[in-house]
Amino acid sequence: MSRPSDPGPDPVELYGPEYKRDPYPLYAELRERGPVHRVRFPSGVCAWLVTGYEAAHQALTDARLGKHHSRGNAAWRARASIMPEPQHSQLQVHLLHQDPPRHTELRRLLGDAFAPQRVEGLRPRFQAMADALLDGLPEHGEADLVEAFAARFPFRVLAEVIGLPAEFEARFDRDWGKVVQPVGPTDPGRPAYEARLRGLQQYIADLVRHQRTVGGEDLLSRLVAAHDAGALGPEELDSMIFQLLVAGQEPVTNQITTALVTLLRHPAHLAALAGNPELLPRAVEELLRYDSAFELTTWRFLAEDADLHGTRVPAGDSVIVSLCAANRDARQFPDADTLDFDRSPNPHLAFGHGIHFCPGAALARIELQIALGTLLRRLPGLRPAVPESELSWIPAVLARGVDRLPVAYGTAGRCPVTSGPDAAC
Numbered sequence: 001m002s003r004p005s006d007p008g009p010d011p012v013e014l015y016g017p018e019y020k021r022d023p024y025p026l027y028a029e030l031r032e033r034g035p036v037h038r039v040r041f042p043s044g045v046c047a048w049l050v051t052g053y054e055a056a057h058q059a060l061t062d063a064r065l066g067k068h069h070s071r072g073n074a075a076w077r078a079r080a081s082i083m084p085e086p087q088h089s090q091l092q093v094h095l096l097h098q099d100p101p102r103h104t105e106l107r108r109l110l111g112d113a114f115a116p117q118r119v120e121g122l123r124p125r126f127q128a129m130a131d132a133l134l135d136g137l138p139e140h141g142e143a144d145l146v147e148a149f150a151a152r153f154p155f156r157v158l159a160e161v162i163g164l165p166a167e168f169e170a171r172f173d174r175d176w177g178k179v180v181q182p183v184g185p186t187d188p189g190r191p192a193y194e195a196r197l198r199g200l201q202q203y204i205a206d207l208v209r210h211q212r213t214v215g216g217e218d219l220l221s222r223l224v225a226a227h228d229a230g231a232l233g234p235e236e237l238d239s240m241i242f243q244l245l246v247a248g249q250e251p252v253t254n255q256i257t258t259a260l261v262t263l264l265r266h267p268a269h270l271a272a273l274a275g276n277p278e279l280l281p282r283a284v285e286e287l288l289r290y291d292s293a294f295e296l297t298t299w300r301f302l303a304e305d306a307d308l309h310g311t312r313v314p315a316g317d318s319v320i321v322s323l324c325a326a327n328r329d330a331r332q333f334p335d336a337d338t339l340d341f342d343r344s345p346n347p348h349l350a351f352g353h354g355i356h357f358c359p360g361a362a363l364a365r366i367e368l369q370i371a372l373g374t375l376l377r378r379l380p381g382l383r384p385a386v387p388e389s390e391l392s393w394i395p396a397v398l399a400r401g402v403d404r405l406p407v408a409y410g411t412a413g414r415c416p417v418t419s420g421p422d423a424a425c
Contacts, residue, residue, distance in 0.1 A: 011040035027325035056326035071301035073316025094239035116362035140410020154252035163218020254293035254401025289348035379409035
């Protein structure tokens with residue numbers, strides 16, 4: 001067993017273009033070496049990465065591992081690139097950084113809005129939104145599916161679910177979503193990052209004032225009412241709205257892109273799904289497992305030095321669970337690196353596990369089913385418009401996705417894959 005005083009091997013670097021393009025070979029190597037590894041992120045912060053399925057499953061329910069940032073030690077805080085003040089104290093008091101019992105109380109406020117039965121009832125409305133976005137595209141040609149669809153559809157759905165007024169929906173700047181990609185204090189991009197934070201914070205303040213004036217039964221109005229009744233502090237209210245606006249749509253945008261990239265890499269699977277829409281529910285689960293937009297969880301911390309799957313981890317060091325590495329563990333998923341729409345059972349961890357399981361999982365599943373089904377139905381012959389080497393993967397530490405996805409569709413064109421096991425022509 002390693003001890004906190006041992007220097008041990010150099011941390012594994014979790015960054016770089018090749019890593020972001022395809023982290024799975026590295027994850028396979030780490031799984032073979034053991035369940036817990038010392039890693040380094042772009043900011044220079046070091047963490048303990050949990051990789052295997054069993055270890056990840058246990059870590060996600062380990063009561064010793066808390067989420068509140070106050071648990072982080074000085075070494076973590078010095079390099080963590082967390083938000084500057086005052087925004088960190090005002091926008092980061094949300095579910096992802098809370099522990100019970102407060103986490104339980106805050107999560108209860110969201111339950112009804114994202115309940116499976118409620119969001120399922122909104123499926124026709126979501127389908128109309130998806131079709132409306134594609135109505136503006138020509139019958140055949142080329143398009144960037146991020147700009148034309150993936151960056152727009154999840155936010156329209158979110159606005160419907162939480163009750164975001166139309167004028168605020170139109171005013172929202174998608175660039176604000178980049179605040180989940182924090183940069184260090186000395187990074188040249190820090191001024192732009194802080195400007196995004198200020199812009200989003202002002203937007204939230206204006207939204208709260210508006211909802212307090214108009215009232216209603218929507219989620220946003222209920223959160224404002226909970227604050228005014230003393231059930232939420234001002235920082236908790238702003239933080240929960242922040243989480244809804246950013247975590248409620250950006251990950252779905254990314255998951256649509258990772259699913260589409262996977263399908264474009266596997267044109268036989270794409271064709272099968274296009275010809276058999278009834279496969280969508282199972283296909284979405286497998287696409288979530290195969291390449292999840294939630295690559296890594298957010299920080300967790302031990303309150304005291306403790307053993308974590310055979311490794312001694314110091315108190316306050318950050319512990320990160322790799323959901324993507326867990327979902328490709330062959331000990332849990334036979335032929336884990338193979339895309340298999342018939343995989344059953346499929347207990348993937350793409351939405352996490354335990355008390356921090358994504359509250360919007362049911363909504364996200366519906367969005368992905370609608371998004372992929374609509375794109376394959378409305379854009380026949382879908383194929384890449386650029387070589388895969390030209391795709392740019394987002395630099396976010398914890399997430400996967402591409403910021404542009406140029407495709408061609410309609411009239412038959414060049415074959416996307418001409419050789420290999422999944423050749424289409």
